[in-house]
Amino acid sequence: MEGVVTIAAGRVRGMCRSGVWAFSGIPYAQPPLGDLRWRPPSPPSRWDGILNASDFGPIAPQPAASDGIASPSDPGEAGTQSEDCLTLNVWSPALPDEPTTDPGSGRPVMVWIHGGGFTTGSGSVFLYRGGPLVRHGDVVVVTINYRLGALGFLGHGALADASGATGNWGLQDQVAALRWVRDNIAVFGGDPTNITVFGESAGAFCVSSLLGTPAAAGLFRRAIVQSGGVHVHTIEQAEQRGDRLATALGLQSLSRDALLKVPADELVSATEVVAKHPPDPGLIPLPFLPVVDGRFLPEHPLGAVARGLSAGVDLIIGTNRDELTLWGLSNPSLWSLDEAGVTRWLATAAPDIPPEELLHGYREARLGRSESVEPRDMWVSIGSDGIFRWPSLQLAAAHHAPTFVYLFEWESPAFGGMLGSCHALEIPFVFGMVHVPAVQVLSGSGAEAELLSQQMQQAWISFARTGSPSHDALGAWPEWDPMARSTMVFGSSSGAVERPRDQELAVWEGYRPLRELTVS
Secondary structure, eight states: OOOEEEETTEEEEOEEETTEEEEEEEEOSOOOOGGGTTSOOOOOOOOSSEEEOSSOOOBOSOOOOSSGGGOSSSTTOOOOBOSOOOEEEEEESOOOSSOOOOTTSSEEEEEEEOOSTTTSOOTTOGGGOSHHHHHHHOOEEEEEOOOOHHHHHOOOGGGOOTTSOOSOHHHHHHHHHHHHHHHHGGGGTEEEEEEEEEEETHHHHHHHHHHTOGGGTTSOSEEEEESOOOOOEEHHHHHHHHHHHHHHTTOSSOOHHHHHTSOHHHHHHHHHHHHHSOSSOSSOOOSOOOEEOSSSSOSOHHHHHHTTTTTTOEEEEEEETTTTHHHHHHOHHHHTOOHHHHHHHHHHHOTTSOHHHHHHHHHHHHHHTTOOOOHHHHHHHHHHIIIIIHHHHHHHHHOOSOEEEEEEOOOOOGGGGTTOSOTTTTHHHHTTOTTSHHHHHHHOOSHHHHHHHHHHHHHHHHHHHHSOOOBTTTBOOOOOOTTTOEEEEESSSOEEEESTTOTTHHHHHHHSOTTOOOOO
16 A cells, blocks of 8 residues: 545655554644744645655754653654644554545544643654554554643733634644544544543643633543643733743733744743743642633633533543652752651642641551651652642542543652652553663563553553443443542552542542532
């Protein structure tokens, strides 16, 4: 087979590698250059001839990657950066002779939204290659780039488009990519009526927001949120960051005309300044998040989900036990906090909850399990739950559709085991990459690691195909509800458990109830 397919914008040639068709760097929108900066994405222009889709497209402007998880491509490759970054990549086990859009006639489609704190990452990261998932489960995998940093998430009235929307340019890119998938994926053998969107960290925050985004309604049938939950900025918080950015750039005031003249690399550098000194750090001290702008995001996504906007979307959502160890490794001042330091951190990060209540609740729960109550471990446990696990359970409780919750407890052997079940550790297990020697430094290796990867891959694939993640090698994965809280615990021995590690969560629930539908 020639490997040429015809999509709406023209013909595309892919490559067959190890039995999987790969199409890389396909434009799904116009390059957001010039006056298209800080504007909604437009459909791509048609092209003549055949587009060669053998190489990944440029990645969004961003600072240098700080670790292998965020590296844009193969180890040792830097990846070209450009504002012309709105491309996606497709992996498929086979190309149909005659594409059809009939429901159920194609393969399940899994669309990955990468993480990276809204400032780094790309769809071409080595860990995100779709080949292993495709070979394991006969699915079509898509990864995307979207605008990052100030170019993707700077929200300010000075940048509002004609509708008044601002701040969610990267989120609008994701919606445009999902529309592209719906309209074109059949020629790659995918079923446009059976799309699962999944993401991790900032990508998971995006998936959570898309569940509450009217423009995304109907574009996907299922969603998987890996270390996410709903985290957004109000327009006031976004504009504070915009003003900080203007100061870092040496601008008298923030205006669209002035910002259009600023090179992308200067915006990246200024964003790093804002990241070091956010105006209101809280639990999520990121420079940018999705923005409740009253237009593209008319309301807080959690409220929209609670009202039933995502009622037709099945959901898997979960977190890793020791999310914060990854940040402690890169920031020794956090890793070495004493109890007074943890108390001060909590007073800033969660000002609505008395720090002594959190410390007491976690100390009692951890002592009951014979776990360490050293300040570093308390910081990791409280922060991991506050930033990731409790917001995830709040979303699970608000969601009006079948929902499955997991807790990832496999421990990394890296750095003598000090990372535990760190942030992003589940990614190579989901993508079937634990056989790669360079990845095994983080993931570990051996029969147990391979089994866990097979269990997770098959659960994600089964969910994408049928809406249920249960399968023979894993066993039954019950739906989650706020009472029983049945949770799939992934680790050296995986299985469903009711209310795992739940005692300490009572403090969060006392101040941020699961059923609270009034959100700010």
